[in-house]
Amino acid sequence: MMAVTSARPSHTSRVFARRMSLSAKTTGGTTGGGWLGDDRLFAVSAVTLAVLACAVPVIVRSAVGLLAVESTTPIEWVPETFPPRVAYDAFTREFESGDVVVASWPGCRVGEPAVERFVAAATGPDAPCDAAGREWFESAVSGSQALERLRGALVGPAEQTCVVVAFTRAGLVDRRRATAWIRDTLRDTAGVAAADLHLAGPVIDNVAVDHASAETLRVYGGPAALIIFALTWWSLRSFRYALLVFLLSLVCVGLCFTSLAVWGDRMNPVLIVMPLLVLTLGVSGGIHLVNYLVEARAHGPAAGTAWRAIRLGWLPCALSAGTTALGLASLVVSELEPIRVFGFHAAGGVLATLAVLFLVVPGVFARWPVEGGGDADSGAGRTVRFASFTIRRAGPIIALSVAAMAAAAVGVPGIRASVAIDTLFTPETSVIRDYRWLESHIGPLAPVEVVLRFDADSDVRPAERVDIVREVEAALGGIPDVTGVMSAAMFLPDLDGGSGTRTAARKALVARRLESNLAAMADLRVVRTVADGQLWRVTARTSALAGIDYGDFLGTVRARIEPVISAHGGAARG
Numbered sequence: 001m002m003a004v005t006s007a008r009p010s011h012t013s014r015v016f017a018r019r020m021s022l023s024a025k026t027t028g029g030t031t032g033g034g035w036l037g038d039d040r041l042f043a044v045s046a047v048t049l050a051v052l053a054c055a056v057p058v059i060v061r062s063a064v065g066l067l068a069v070e071s072t073t074p075i076e077w078v079p080e081t082f083p084p085r086v087a088y089d090a091f092t093r094e095f096e097s098g099d100v101v102v103a104s105w106p107g108c109r110v111g112e113p114a115v116e117r118f119v120a121a122a123t124g125p126d127a128p129c130d131a132a133g134r135e136w137f138e139s140a141v142s143g144s145q146a147l148e149r150l151r152g153a154l155v156g157p158a159e160q161t162c163v164v165v166a167f168t169r170a171g172l173v174d175r176r177r178a179t180a181w182i183r184d185t186l187r188d189t190a191g192v193a194a195a196d197l198h199l200a201g202p203v204i205d206n207v208a209v210d211h212a213s214a215e216t217l218r219v220y221g222g223p224a225a226l227i228i229f230a231l232t233w234w235s236l237r238s239f240r241y242a243l244l245v246f247l248l249s250l251v252c253v254g255l256c257f258t259s260l261a262v263w264g265d266r267m268n269p270v271l272i273v274m275p276l277l278v279l280t281l282g283v284s285g286g287i288h289l290v291n292y293l294v295e296a297r298a299h300g301p302a303a304g305t306a307w308r309a310i311r312l313g314w315l316p317c318a319l320s321a322g323t324t325a326l327g328l329a330s331l332v333v334s335e336l337e338p339i340r341v342f343g344f345h346a347a348g349g350v351l352a353t354l355a356v357l358f359l360v361v362p363g364v365f366a367r368w369p370v371e372g373g374g375d376a377d378s379g380a381g382r383t384v385r386f387a388s389f390t391i392r393r394a395g396p397i398i399a400l401s402v403a404a405m406a407a408a409a410v411g412v413p414g415i416r417a418s419v420a421i422d423t424l425f426t427p428e429t430s431v432i433r434d435y436r437w438l439e440s441h442i443g444p445l446a447p448v449e450v451v452l453r454f455d456a457d458s459d460v461r462p463a464e465r466v467d468i469v470r471e472v473e474a475a476l477g478g479i480p481d482v483t484g485v486m487s488a489a490m491f492l493p494d495l496d497g498g499s500g501t502r503t504a505a506r507k508a509l510v511a512r513r514l515e516s517n518l519a520a521m522a523d524l525r526v527v528r529t530v531a532d533g534q535l536w537r538v539t540a541r542t543s544a545l546a547g548i549d550y551g552d553f554l555g556t557v558r559a560r561i562e563p564v565i566s567a568h569g570g571a572a573r574g
Contacts, residue, residue: 038366041306045363048356052251059254062261071210071268073099073172073202074419077337091449094528094535097138097166101182102201102445104162104438105192114190115142118163121185128181129170136171136178140164160441167203179207198434200445200544205421208431212424213272224276225250232283238370241290241361248356249282256349265345270338274346281324282353288317289357293365305369306362314358321354422545435544444483444541446548448557450476452536452565458574468568469536475560476540481548487538488526533574 078085092098108115121127122140129135142163163186171178179199186197233242253275260267292313297305328350331343390397425432439445450472454460460468469489476485528535540557542548 038304038306038363041363042367043363045360048359052248052356055258056251056254059251059258063254063257066257066260066267067214071206071213072266072337073206077268079335082335091451094451094530095449095525095537097168098447098449099167099172099203100201101165101167101179101199101203102162102438102442103165103182103186103197103199104160104442105186105190105196105198107192108161108163108190110142110159110161112161112190114186115161115163117189118186121189122165122182128178130174132170134170135168136174136181138166138168138171140166162438162442164201172203172206175203175207176210179203198437200431200435200438204431204434205424208421208429209269209424213269217272217275221276225279228276228279228283232287235287236290236370238290240368241365241370244361244364245283245286245290245357246279248360249279249286249353252282252349252353252356253278255352256345259345259348260341263345265341268338268341270342271345274342274349277346278349278353281321281350282357285317285321285354286357286361288320289313289361290365290370292317293362294370297365297369302369306366309365310358310362317354317358321350325350416549420544420547420550422547432545439543439545444543446542446544448476448482448540448542448553450538450540450557450561452538453533454536455533455574456531458533460568460573464568465534465536468564469538471564471567472538472561475564476538476557479540479553479556479560481542481546481553482540483543484541485538486526488524488536491524491526 075085075088080086080089088098119140119142122137127135127137140163142161165182167175167178183194183197183199186192187194229242229246232246233239236242236245256274256278260271289309292309293306296309296312300308325347328343328347331339334340334343421435422432435445452465452468452472454465466489469487473485473487473489476482526537528537542553
């Protein structure tokens with residue numbers, strides 16, 4: 001809050017007055033000079049304001065352009081060299097996109113003509129694409145094929161089925177329009193009401209997060225900014241300077257968006273908090289700076305007021321903004337892109353506000369100062385009493401703070417970061433309701449992919465590979481959280497475990513047919529022949545709403561599968 005003078009100055013005012021007197025002597029007394037007088041400071045302010053005014057159109061275009069672009073997806077948050085991402089990218093290259101939309105509705109059953117009409121619209125010659133002509137969808141399939149084999153995967157009880165639409169990279173970039181096309185087309189082809197159409201999957205998760213982030217900024221951004229302005233006005237007791245500080249800080253928020261555009265970074269959910277953070281820190285620094293100017297005006301000659309305030313205020317203001325910027329910049333070492341981008345640009349925004357405030361506010365104050373008045377003890381009484389109380393009881397306050405920190409530290413090991421859909425939204429939101437409906441009518445929606453690689457020179461014959469895949473299926477099916485497993489083996493006839501001549505002949509026949517029909521397995525995207533071998537895919541499904549710790553879950557998967565691989569020779573047999 002702005003300090004003012006009185007007939008009987010407080011101890012703080014007397015100390016500040018002595019500092020101002022010393023500052024006046026070191027800067028040339030009433031000449032106000034130093035090397036930069038008040039007139040020159042005002043000229044610097046005018047030039048800075050003119051530059052900022054010219055930059056406003058660029059700032060606005062940058063902000064609008066960034067907010068209109070889809071946010072990054074979680075898989076893009078980690079470096080391309082991160083081992084799980086390397087494995088995921090390899091899987092999507094060889095098999096199919098993991099970015100899908102699962103859609104269904106009451107009456108979406110096997111053989112329903114509306115399902116086939118939608119698949120034809122999504123994959124035919126008139127399939128939707130972006131402005132550059134790149135198709136949005138890699139594939140669109142339903143559960144009409146292999147009915148008995150697919151129960152629990154794409155087909156639920158009573159032959160309730162769904163449509164699974166896999167997205168291309170172009171579709172992901174334009175996912176908001178692409179998912180809107182899916183909704184509109186399904187409503188047209190199936191005649192289903194919007195409330196009865198249920199969509200889920202990773203792409204829907206991303207769209208929901210994008211929408212929630214943008215809606216949060218739209219709904220709460222304006223009121224929060226008004227509260228910040230009101231508090232600035234209350235602190236400075238001057239509408240003119242509250243507006244000046246607020247607008248300068250707001251421009252620096254815009255500079256953060258310009259910085260994002262220049263560096264080629266995209267919006268992400270974490271960046272939603274950056275505008276209000278930079279705005280809050282900016283007006284906080286502005287309040288401190290204006291307070292130094294008012295005190296300098298009240299305790300020294302009128303000439304040179306701005307320069308004296310700069311001499312006294314630059315270090316504490318710089319330390320305040322600098323330490324904050326340093327803390328934000330430390331986030332740059334994170335491997336997660338949203339954290340790294342947030343730390344870099346927020347730190348730049350904080351430093352930009354410091355520079356802009358010092359370039360503009362002192363010069364403006366030198367031309368149009370705020371006159372102090374009233375009683376200092378009444379104006380700053382609460383602050384002085386609080387400071388005195390804190391100083392007198394410093395020991396107990398420190399002890400209590402340390403105890404609170406120790407108590408809080410006990411819970412740190414229990415903190416778990418998650419981007420699972422059930423941790424991002426409340427149970428009442430539409431996206432969670434859709435997941436719940438789909439999982440109750442179709443089956444679990446979260447896929448866990450296991451890929452078995454056989455080297456090109458492996459002596460494991462195709463028939464034995466099928467046996468291995470069946471054993472992996474059984475191992476996955478035995479995990480409590482797994483419901484439904486799909487692989488190439490499910491499209492082949494089951495062979496009994498007998499050892500008679502008839503069984504051996506059947507196995508030999510299946511082996512010959514299998515070797516000659518691996519191309520058909522490749523079309524089903526369950527087997528893929530690559531340059532250095534052959535890949536066999538096994539897909540298990542779990543509930544997206546079960547609150548599963550996937551780190552522990554994948555550990556269980558490996559523990560179940562490794563004995564199967566070892567029993568068949570493991571790496572020694574390729």
